[in-house]
Amino acid sequence: xxxxxxxxxxxxxxxxxxxxxxxxxxxxxxxxxxxxxxxxxxxxxxxxxxxxxxxxxxxxxxxxxxxxxxxxxxxxxxxxxxxxxxxxxxxxxxxxxxxxxxxxxxxxxxxxxxxxxxxxxxxxxxxxxxxxxx
Amino acid sequence: xxxxxxxxxxxxxxxxxxxxxxxxxxxxxxxxxxxxxxxxxxxxxxxxxxxxxxxxxxxxxxxxxxxxxxxxxxxxxxxxxxxxxxxxxxxxxxxxxxxxxxxxxxxxxxxxxxxxxxxxxxxxxxxxxxxxxx
Amino acid sequence: xxxxxxxxxxxxxxxxxxxxxxxxxxxxxxxxxxxxxxxxxxxxxxxxxxxxxxxxxxxxxxxxxxxxxxxxxxxxxxxxxxxxxxxxxxxxxxxxxxxxxxxxxxxxxxxxxxxxxxxxxxxxxxxxxxxxxx
Amino acid sequence: xxxxxxxxxxxxxxxxxxxxxxxxxxxxxxxxxxxxxxxxxxxxxxxxxxxxxxxxxxxxxxxxxxxxxxxxxxxxxxxxxxxxxxxxxxxxxxxxxxxxxxxxxxxxxxxxxxxxxxxxxxxxxxxxxxxxxx
Numbered sequence: 173x174x175x176x177x178x179x180x181x182x183x184x185x186x187x188x189x190x191x192x193x194x195x196x197x198x199x200x201x202x203x204x205x206x207x208x209x210x211x212x213x214x215x216x217x218x219x220x221x222x223x224x225x226x227x228x229x230x231x232x233x234x235x236x237x238x239x240x241x242x243x244x245x246x247x248x249x250x251x252x253x254x255x256x257x258x259x260x261x262x263x264x265x266x267x268x269x270x271x272x273x274x275x276x277x278x279x280x281x282x283x284x285x286x287x288x289x290x291x292x293x294x295x296x297x298x299x300x301x302x303x304x305x306x
Numbered sequence: 307x308x309x310x311x312x313x314x315x316x317x318x319x320x321x322x323x324x325x326x327x328x329x330x331x332x333x334x335x336x337x338x339x340x341x342x343x344x345x346x347x348x349x350x351x352x353x354x355x356x357x358x359x360x361x362x363x364x365x366x367x368x369x370x371x372x373x374x375x376x377x378x379x380x381x382x383x384x385x386x387x388x389x390x391x392x393x394x395x396x397x398x399x400x401x402x403x404x405x406x407x408x409x410x411x412x413x414x415x416x417x418x419x420x421x422x423x424x425x426x427x428x429x430x431x432x433x434x435x436x437x438x439x440x
Numbered sequence: 441x442x443x444x445x446x447x448x449x450x451x452x453x454x455x456x457x458x459x460x461x462x463x464x465x466x467x468x469x470x471x472x473x474x475x476x477x478x479x480x481x482x483x484x485x486x487x488x489x490x491x492x493x494x495x496x497x498x499x500x501x502x503x504x505x506x507x508x509x510x511x512x513x514x515x516x517x518x519x520x521x522x523x524x525x526x527x528x529x530x531x532x533x534x535x536x537x538x539x540x541x542x543x544x545x546x547x548x549x550x551x552x553x554x555x556x557x558x559x560x561x562x563x564x565x566x567x568x569x570x571x572x573x574x
Numbered sequence: 575x576x577x578x579x580x581x582x583x584x585x586x587x588x589x590x591x592x593x594x595x596x597x598x599x600x601x602x603x604x605x606x607x608x609x610x611x612x613x614x615x616x617x618x619x620x621x622x623x624x625x626x627x628x629x630x631x632x633x634x635x636x637x638x639x640x641x642x643x644x645x646x647x648x649x650x651x652x653x654x655x656x657x658x659x660x661x662x663x664x665x666x667x668x669x670x671x672x673x674x675x676x677x678x679x680x681x682x683x684x685x686x687x688x689x690x691x692x693x694x695x696x697x698x699x700x701x702x703x704x705x706x707x708x
Contacts, residue, residue: 185353188322188344210322213366215438219319220382221359228354232347247392248354249679250652250700252520253385254547254566256540271562272524277651279522279562281549294539294547296564298522298652304349383545384518384566386654388681388700390674405696406658411517413656413696415683428673428681430698432518432656453621456590456612478590481634483706487587488630488650493623500615516622519655526649572617 186229189222193230198238201230201268207261217258220293223284224253227295230268231280235299238273245304249277253295262287268297276301320363323356327364332372335364335402341395351392354427357418358387361429364402365414369433372407379438383411387429396421402431410435454497457490461498466506469498469536475529485526488561491552492521495563498536499548503567506541513572517545521563530555536565544569588631591624595632600640603632603670609663619660622695625686626655629697632670633682637701640675647706651679655697664689670699678703 186193189211194202205211205226213219228248235246265285272279282295320327323345328336339345339360347353362382369380399419406413416429454461457479462470473479473494481487496516503514533553540547550563588595591613596604607613607628615621630650637648667687674681684697 183344184346184348185344185356186347210317210319212318213320213363214318214370215379215381217381219359220362220385221355222319224358224362224385224387225353225355228358229347236348245349247349247351248389250389251354251358251385251387252564252654253358254540254564255382255384256542256545256547258381272559274524277524279524291540294564296520296522296562386520386698388698390676390679390681406693408658411658413658425674428698430654430656430696451612452614452616453612453623454615478585478587480586481588481631482586482638483647483649485649487627488653489623489627490587492626492630492653492655493621496622496626497615504616513617515617515619515660516657518657519622519626519653521626521653523650523652 185225189225191226191229193233196233196237198234199270201234203230203266205264207259207264217260218264220253220255223255223293224251224295226264226266226284227251227253227268227282227297230266230282231297231299234268234270234280235278235301239301243304244301247300247302248297249300250298251295253293255293257290257292259286259292319359323359325360325363327367330367330371332368333404335368337364337400339398341393341398351394352398354387354389357389357427358385358429360398360400360418361385361387361402361416361431364400364416365431365433368402368404368414369412369435373435374438377438378435381434381436382431383434384432385429387427389427391424391426393420393426453493457493459494459497461501464501464505466502467538469502471498471534473532475527475532485528486532488521488523491523491561492519492563494532494534494552495519495521495536495550495565498534498550499565499567502536502538502548503546503569507569511572512569515568515570516565517568518566519563521561523561525558525560527554527560587627591627593628593631595635598635598639600636601672603636605632605668607666609661609666619662620666622655622657625657625695626653626697628666628668628686629653629655629670629684629699632668632684633699633701636670636672636682637680637703641703645706646703649702649704650699651702652700653697655695657695659692659694661688661694
């Protein structure tokens with residue numbers, strides 16, 4: 173897949189969720205995701221895995237914006253998500269900010285909020301930059 | 307929803323993934339998930355969010371086995387997933403072991419492996435036990 | 441110990457390190473620590489435990505500022521420290537910012553930098569607020 | 575410093591704490607630390623930074639056993655410590671078990687217990703293996 177196709181981010185797991193990417197630079201990535209029944213856990217709240225997935229996607233895309241054109245790939249090394257407040261409806265609003273750009277490791281902080289602007293989850297995401305697998 | 311229905315774990319996000327739960331006790335939960343194209347990220351590897359979701363589901367189900375019958379609910383507080391080795395095909399095999407059972411907090415370690423038994427991801431999952439939301 | 445004495449933060453482990461607290465409010469705490477030989481690990485770098493200790497101290501003090509006067513205590517639940525760049529001399533400058541103030545859980549982000557202002561470590565610290573042990 | 579001196583682990587921050595290393599192989603490291611007043615936080619409990627320091631020391635030493643003789647160094651990348659139960663006296667007993675040995679990254683799980691064998695803290699420690707700084 174070439175860099176453009178990869179960055180277009182069509183298909184795959186983010187598409188299964190219905191994640192809509194908005195801004196995407198190598199310092200800031202934003203996105204939104206409307207809550208649906210099949211994103212919930214048994215108590216009717218958005219599954220924590222959905223929030224972890226959003227965070228990982230944004231951090232990966234933001235890193236790829238910079239490294240894919242130069243022939244590298246971006247892969248998650250660690251995803252640390254804290255859940256602060258449940259969401260059960262409306263839209264999840266996500267915002268990833270780069271905190272560190274190292275030679276082989278980038279770190280992003282991702283904040284996910286509900287329609288009232290209340291923070292629901294915080295992720296610290298560590299991304300490895302490696303030569304792109306062929 | 308009553309305890310049985312909740313523990314049956316039909317529908318919701320784990321079903322969207324196709325996660326198949328096997329053993330489920332309050333000390334050990336196992337599951338498997340066949341890899342499909344719509345669980346991948348752009349480089350053709352299983353998306354880290356899939357692995358975070360598996361871990362969170364197993365830890366939650368294991369906690370619910372004990373606390374739902376007594377009227378409590380289980381909710382993720384923190385999901386710390388480390389990615390050790392990519393998976394791109396075959397089946398993901400997951401195994402959650404309880405490490406701590408506190409009054410309000412449980413901790414689980416979840417190990418996810420590929421068909422060759424190589425560990426691909428490790429999650430430390432913190433679950434809050436709270437009175438069940440009505 | 442009364443609230444004033446507790447907040448004065450004399451003695452104990454932070455004093456063994458030589459940590460000097462500067463600003464201390466329930467939203468922002470700053471501190472500095474001059475590097476000494478007995479804070480190093482075998483390769484001559486500041487030991488990661490020193491950085492984890494600084495972060496935990498700042499987050500705890502910031503939470504205590506608000507909760508000790510009302511009879512509660514503050515205790516670490518989880519300390520997640522990422523090490524970005526080694527420090528071996530000079531002064532460590534630390535800055536803790538509150539990210540979440542819940543009823544029983546607070547979350548702080550702590551940034552530690554060297555004399556050139558380069559970030560050396562980032563901590564996400566989860567603090568539990570509980571009735572103060574007698 | 576040569577490999578022997580480094581592995582002897584005399585001096586530095588672990589010595590300031592009084593940490594006593596027992597077994598040390600590249601798969602298992604154990605240690606103990608008697609609680610003293612200057613290891614406490616204001617509520618009279620062992621400071622979380624002490625536990626994070628113990629964990630990081632054991633994981634680093636265990637990695638160094640294998641990599642220092644071949645000319646590499648070991649440095650903490652991430653320290654994720656969960657605090658389960660306070661300790662205020664007696665001895666802290668620590669046990670680090672290697673969970674993953676990659677080419678550039680090792681992962682250790684460290685368990686810290688009190689004199690009654692109750693787990694007080696769990697750390698997942700990620701160690702980077704890099705050519706040794708000169």
